[in-house]
Amino acid sequence: MSKDTLFDKVWDLHKVSSLPGGSDQIFIGLHLIHEVTSPQAFGALKDKNLTVKFPSRTVATVDHIVPTDNQSRPFKDNLAEQMIETLEKNCLQHKIKFFNIGSGSQGIVHVVAPELGLTQPGMTIACGDSHTSTHGAFGSIAFGIGTSQVRDVLATQTIAMNKLKVRQIRCENQLTSGVYAKDLVLHIINKLGVKAGVGFAYEFAGPAINVLSMEERMTICNMSIEGGARCGYINPDEKTFSYMKNKLCAPKNEHWEKALKWWKSLKSDEDSIYDDVIKIDASKIEPTVTWGITPGQSIGINQQIPHLDELSQNDKLVAEEAYEYMSLKPGQSIKDIPVEVCFIGSCTNGRISDLRVAAKVLKDKKVSKNVKAFVVPGSEKVANEAKQEGLDQIFKDSGFQWREPGCSMCLAMNSDKLIGNQISASSSNRNFKGRQGSPSGRTLLMSPAMVAAAAINGKVSDVREFIN
Amino acid sequence: MKSEFIPPIGKITQINGQCISLIGNDIDTDRIIPARFLKCVNFDSLGESVFKDDRATLKGRHPFDLEENKNATILIVNSNFGCGSSREHAPQALMRWGIKSIIGESFADIFYNNCIAIGIPCFTLPKKSIQEIQKYNDNKFLFLEIDLKNSLAKSKDLHLNLEIKESSRKMFLSGEWDATSALLENEKLIENKFNDLPYLKFNTHLL
Numbered sequence: 001m002s003k004d005t006l007f008d009k010v011w012d013l014h015k016v017s018s019l020p021g022g023s024d025q026i027f028i029g030l031h032l033i034h035e036v037t038s039p040q041a042f043g044a045l046k047d048k049n050l051t052v053k054f055p056s057r058t059v060a061t062v063d064h065i066v067p068t069d070n071q072s073r074p075f076k077d078n079l080a081e082q083m084i085e086t087l088e089k090n091c092l093q094h095k096i097k098f099f100n101i102g103s104g105s106q107g108i109v110h111v112v113a114p115e116l117g118l119t120q121p122g123m124t125i126a127c128g129d130s131h132t133s134t135h136g137a138f139g140s141i142a143f144g145i146g147t148s149q150v151r152d153v154l155a156t157q158t159i160a161m162n163k164l165k166v167r168q169i170r171c172e173n174q175l176t177s178g179v180y181a182k183d184l185v186l187h188i189i190n191k192l193g194v195k196a197g198v199g200f201a202y203e204f205a206g207p208a209i210n211v212l213s214m215e216e217r218m219t220i221c222n223m224s225i226e227g228g229a230r231c232g233y234i235n236p237d238e239k240t241f242s243y244m245k246n247k248l249c250a251p252k253n254e255h256w257e258k259a260l261k262w263w264k265s266l267k268s269d270e271d272s273i274y275d276d277v278i279k280i281d282a283s284k285i286e287p288t289v290t291w292g293i294t295p296g297q298s299i300g301i302n303q304q305i306p307h308l309d310e311l312s313q314n315d316k317l318v319a320e321e322a323y324e325y326m327s328l329k330p331g332q333s334i335k336d337i338p339v340e341v342c343f344i345g346s347c348t349n350g351r352i353s354d355l356r357v358a359a360k361v362l363k364d365k366k367v368s369k370n371v372k373a374f375v376v377p378g379s380e381k382v383a384n385e386a387k388q389e390g391l392d393q394i395f396k397d398s399g400f401q402w403r404e405p406g407c408s409m410c411l412a413m414n415s416d417k418l419i420g421n422q423i424s425a426s427s428s429n430r431n432f433k434g435r436q437g438s439p440s441g442r443t444l445l446m447s448p449a450m451v452a453a454a455a456i457n458g459k460v461s462d463v464r465e466f467i468n
Numbered sequence: 469m470k471s472e473f474i475p476p477i478g479k480i481t482q483i484n485g486q487c488i489s490l491i492g493n494d495i496d497t498d499r500i501i502p503a504r505f506l507k508c509v510n511f512d513s514l515g516e517s518v519f520k521d522d523r524a525t526l527k528g529r530h531p532f533d534l535e536e537n538k539n540a541t542i543l544i545v546n547s548n549f550g551c552g553s554s555r556e557h558a559p560q561a562l563m564r565w566g567i568k569s570i571i572g573e574s575f576a577d578i579f580y581n582n583c584i585a586i587g588i589p590c591f592t593l594p595k596k597s598i599q600e601i602q603k604y605n606d607n608k609f610l611f612l613e614i615d616l617k618n619s620l621a622k623s624k625d626l627h628l629n630l631e632i633k634e635s636s637r638k639m640f641l642s643g644e645w646d647a648t649s650a651l652l653e654n655e656k657l658i659e660n661k662f663n664d665l666p667y668l669k670f671n672t673h674l675l
Contacts, residue, residue, distance in 0.1 A: 014665075016654055016657045016658055016661050017654045017657055019635075019647075019650055019651075020638070020642070020644065020650065021634075021635040021636070021638040021639045021642070021644065022471060022634055022635035022638065023635045025650075025651055025654060025657075027658065027662070029665065029667065029668070033639070034664045036506050036555075037555065037556065038555070039509035040509070040510055040511055040556075043510060048648065050648070053658070054662060064506075065507060077505040077507075079508070080507060082509060083507060086509050120667060120671075122666070123667060126597070128554060128556075129553075129554055130552065130553050130554040130578055132554075143578075144554035144578050145554060145578070146554055146555070146556035146578060146581060146582035146585060147556040147557075147561075147582075148556060148585035148586060148646075148647075149581070149582075149583065149585060149647075151648065152647055152648050152651055155648055155651070155652065156648065156651040156652055156655075156658060157658060157662065158651050158658055159647070159651070160647040160650065160651060161581075162633065162635060193496070194494055194548060194551060195547060195548035195551065195574060195576070198548070198574065198575075198576060199577065220619075225552075225578075228548070228551065228576065228577070229577075230577045230578055237654075245613060249671075251580065251670040255670040255671075256670075258669070259667065259670045262666050262667070262670075291492075294496075294551075314493065314547065317491075317493050317546075318492070318494050320495045321492065326574065326649050336504070352577045374570070378524045383624070388608050411498070411553075412503055412504070413503045413504065413506060413507065430498070430552060430553075431497075432496045432498045432499065432552060433496075433498070433499055433521070433522075434498060434499065434502055434521045435498050435503075437503075437504070439502070439521035439524060439525065440525075467511070
């Protein structure tokens with residue numbers, strides 16, 4: 001059993017009681033809500049005649065269903081309009097702060113909370129969205145919950161949960177040029193498997209993690225859930241604190257000093273005990289691309305799609321399913337596979353640094369005429385910053401469409417969808433069957449830089465040929 | 469669709485029903501309920517959309533479309549069932565189709581929690597046992613009697629020792645799987661925690 005890790009410390013700090021069944025009652029320091037998983041929770045509150053216990057500890061934004069072409073109200077899609085109206089009504093009624101479209105702070109919930117300074121070390125953070133693990137990049141313990149638990153957090157600011165085990169993933173050495181946080185996390189998921197993290201929190205550590213920016217750390221923690229771990233985190237350091245300083249909701253003045261002192265005391269002890277430790281050599285990782293229907297089915301850009309006999313017994317069944325669905329053959333190179341749609345965005349890779357990297361690749365280049373390419377900034381703040389830097393113009397000049405912020409084609413709840421069996425190069429997080437809106441659509445996950453390279457060449461390409 | 473949906477309530481000690489097998493590892497929640505069906509403000513009509521795209525692809529040959537499975541209530545699955553998104557819509561859709569319990573090799577964390585929170589007991593069995601059940605169920609009806617008290621499942625040919633998290637089992641037996649009331653009982657402790665947490669003192673501007 002783990003001892004003295006950051007996870008243990010934060011868990012113990014937030015434990016309210018041991019419940020009769022044997023699980024723990026955990027206080028949730030920050031609750032984030034959005035339009036998709038909250039309406040039924042508010043409905044349940046009403047049915048049970050309950051109110052929101054601490055409205056100040058819940059913050060809302062709208063992201064999943066928002067159109068990215070025309071955000072004027074009412075939305076063209078009646079169901080989407082009904083969902084945003086329901087959220088507006090619930091927030092108003094329960095006095096919950098709502099960052100709506102046009103507020104300057106709307107965006108994907110996991111982009112918005114960190115950039116507002118809401119996400120802080122040592123907190124417990126919950127949201128009805130599996131990518132809540134993103135916030136662990138700040139040394140918070142953050143995890144996705146279902147709608148019944150959203151109801152519980154609204155009503156009690158607590159949830160019932162069994163304590164997770166802790167696996168440290170030590171990333172040794174450094175990533176090489178043209179290899180990004182996305183490649184590292186795809187590689188980790190491939191090595192450990194998509195279910196290895198079930199029952200675990202992942203602590204990402206080591207030299208290759210320490211040098212990452214906060215936004216890169218968010219990319220890593222974001223995809224913990226794709227490895228089965230509902231929570232992933234990184235011990236906070238000076239980078240964490242300097243990222244938060246002066247953010248809208250971060251502590252100010254004497255409160256900042258107090259906060260800093262407390263945050264600095266928060267980390268896994270040198271001699272802390274983990275349930276498991278895994279080592280990864282970051283220097284050996286190539287730009288990584290998924291070829292299948294789970295985020296674990298990935299290979300380096302110069303590798304071939306694996307044959308069945310190279311896979312473990314457990315992975316064979318889903319590999320066979322993947323060959324068929326993706327119309328790809330074992331032994332085939334991932335490089336040069338033609339792509340039809342290129343998507344840059346999502347809570348994994350829709351932040352300003354992601355847009356900067358992609359724009360650098362695209363500058364003075366043109367998107368292949370066979371490709372539909374679009375970029376969806378993660379938030380209004382990201383969009384504004386990108387415009388100030390002229391990135392929007394670089395994207396537009398290259399042939400990318402510049403869109404309004406939202407989740408967009410990561411899960412295709414708005415009108416941004418693949419058509420038929422189109423194949424996309426995507427900076428998002430899931431390549432599940434049908435994930436991007438067409439029941440036969442195909443997704444290749446990769447870093448934003450790799451998406452930009454694929455857009456230019458019209459096929460999967462090695463971004464290192466563009467930047468070196 | 470089936471007869472009117474009645475959500476589970478109170479103690480769950482026994483589930484008797486016909487099994488339906490769904491073969492495949494890593495079946496994610498996008499497949500269980502595609503994202504376009506999440507555009508709703510209640511869960512009521514999700515039952516008919518469960519596995520919508522997989523069913524359309526198989527043109528009537530999907531287990532959830534077969535006439536002989538229409539009264540099934542116990543779902544038999546392989547490993548990492550329910551991975552991906554946290555959408556509670558997934559177990560809600562299964563439940564509204566008619567599923568009352570799931571037996572599998574393993575489950576994704578959030579999916580498992582969601583099932584428990586809405587009253588669907590999930591059990592695990594070793595890979596070999598699951599495959600045997602699925603093979604048996606391939607050409608024969610399989611009716612199981614699940615006894616939560618003893619974590620047992622029986623049919624005329626099978627006798628299975630099911631695994632379930634002890635905390636989940638206790639919650640179903642006591643009827644406290646709907647956690648809200650148990651959480652609310654500690655109101656004073658919750659308020660103490662709210663007043664004691666260091667960061668809520670220096671984040672007062674949010675209050």
